[in-house]
Amino acid sequence: MSTRVLPPIESVSGGSHGVHAGYEQMLVLAERYERQAGDLVEMAALGARVMADGDLLESSVLAPLSFADAEVHVLDATTGADGLTVRAVGIEADALGVRAVVAAFRASDALAERTSETIDNTMGRLVGRELAAALPALLVAGAISYAWWSTLPPDEQTALQDRLTEGLGELVHDHPELAQHLVNSGGGLLDGLTGGLVTGSARLLDPGDGAIQGATTNDAARLLALLLGDDTDYDVHQLTGIAPSDNQSSAPGSLADLMRSLDDTNDLDQDEPRRHGAIQIQTIGQPPHERYIVYIPGTDDMSPVPQDGEHVRDMETSYQLIGGMDSAYGRGIEQAMLDAGLDGKDVMLVGHSQGGMVSTSLAADPDFTRHFNVQHVVTAGSPTAQVPLLPDGTHALHLENRGDAVPLLDGEDNPDQPNRTTVKFDQGTSNVGGNHGIDRYVQGAQAADASGNGSIQDQIRHMQQDGYLGSDPVTGVSTYQVTR
Incomplete structure (x- = not known):
């Protein structure tokens, strides 16, 4: 029996084991040093207060030699060459040294970025x-x-x-x-x-x-x-009569399952072109502990100049997202989620290509997150570096296939954040269009599922703990269409 060979993972950046997570851990160490130094200084002051105690001073008349000997030992332990005060100064110096190293590393990173950009x-x-x-x-x-x-x-x-x-x-x-x-x-x-x-x-x-x-x-x-007009007008309506796919009928158990369900949503307008702009919302679990996964496909109209005025997933939207602007697609997704009753609910956004771009953009938008608690974002083949910072409470996993040109369209590597992990794998050929297909990202997700990398595994563990990956029942799948 043959064993399926998973695509190699070429690099993992960011996340709980990333460079900037290391910086934060170093700063936590510096804080511990500073607290320890403060404790030692407080102990040294306690020694001085003990020696100045009135009762103790009165007793020194009865045993002057013993008092003098005790005073020498206390002073030596608190302010002597090896005393608490000196040790506190040394530990404080260590804390300053750690902070200086982190500042130097960050300055070096900023200089390297500036040099590359220039x-x-x-x-x-x-x-x-x-x-x-x-x-x-x-x-x-x-x-x-x-x-x-x-x-x-x-x-x-x-x-x-x-x-x-x-x-x-x-x-x-x-x-x-x-x-x-x-x-x-x-x-x-x-x-x-x-x-x-x-x-x-x-x-x-x-x-x-x-x-x-x-x-x-x-x-x-x-x-x-x-x-192109910077059009942000949209229309949203629910599509009825669409049965959940086999993949969406049960809760995803892995990253690969998420990609398969996303692929099913992407296929909706392949089966019926009039469904362009369709997204799907999967409900997992029972109230009051239900969670929602929103599947957001990518570009329908790849023409540099949009061919009609209805397709919301066109290049105009891509230009808006890379430029950090508002878009009709993003506004429409927010309205669809409100129409579905997700206001105040826990959600995960899963997007391919432009869908990943808008997912990341929405997760960083305060106007969006005041309605929804975005706990997780998973993107496949999406340029997302134009979103420089995600909230601390949002975990993001970005999948990028070597040979897929689309994730390169932001011109930069994704930011390195402790809650944001980028996984680059190689399931590519000379077929640029094929490299961008969700089927390739299913395989990349399988490789991520099987990886022992700490950043990846921590992301998956958070998804499991938050109830998005597991065996809880699916209690509904709804479909909405966003158009201009």
Whole structure:
């Protein structure tokens, strides 16, 4: 009997065993040192108070030698070379040393981030200027290339297109860090193409919200969203007559089960295109201890310019989310959850692609979290670095497949937070579209389930303790459609 080989996990960052969790543990140690030093100082002061006690001083007349000997020992124990006061000073110095080390590490991290951002931005700006200067020649070359392309037989056009697509897929799979840096240079590229219009006197946007004072990829995304109208109007209604899938009829027992249920939600508009924008809400357990899992699929319309005015899961929404803006999809999800009676309830958000983007964004939005207690977020193939901070009470697990270009679209690694874990695995090929499929993320989730990594296992344990992974009965699955 053959054994299924799980995809290798290439890296795990953040979480309870991440770098910043280590910083916090070091600061906890420093606090313990400081408390211990305070206790020693208090004990030293107690010794002085004892020696100054009136009754003890009166008794010294009766036994002056014994009193003097006791005084010497007390002073030695409290203020002597090896006394409590000296030890307290040493421990306090250790605490300051630990804090200084953490501050130095954090400063080094910030410097590395700033340096990387500056290099990417400068590279993009230089390329943008060159492209702007060479635009006439590029247009002529493009016209000639298109004319040559048009003369090729259809089978040769298809073969050439396949070779180009495969070459791009191999580049993304073999060198994801290069693709990420190219995306991260988007702000500088925009600046170079527009001659500084974005960060100049026109101030079309408000750059400088990142590690550098200059246009960022987030600025570029905001500009694209504005050019498309920045539409946030939405409509929500419940879809009836949709039976829960086999996967959704029982509570998920693992991360892989969550991905399978998410895939079933994603398939709703595959079976019936008019269901575009559908999300599903799974109820687990009985009142008053019920929990809710909201399954949020990704982009329906991948066209750079939306093809119609109804699809809420389009590129305009992606631009808004990367730019840190409000979106019709996010607003519609919130309304659907309110309509379903989830106000004040414990929830988990599970999203693929754009669905993971909006899940992470909502979990960090105070207007959203005043209605819902978002205990967990699980994302698959989603760029989420544009959300810099999640509340301490929210645990997030981000799955990213090597060779999937979509998680690279934020241009940065996810923030390292103790409650936020990023798992990168390799189930990729040169097929960029295939690498983004939820089926690949089912396999990546299986690898995470089987991993012994502390950050991953702590995330899973929290999901189990909070009742989202386990054997409690499913008491309902409802479906809502969000449209523009």
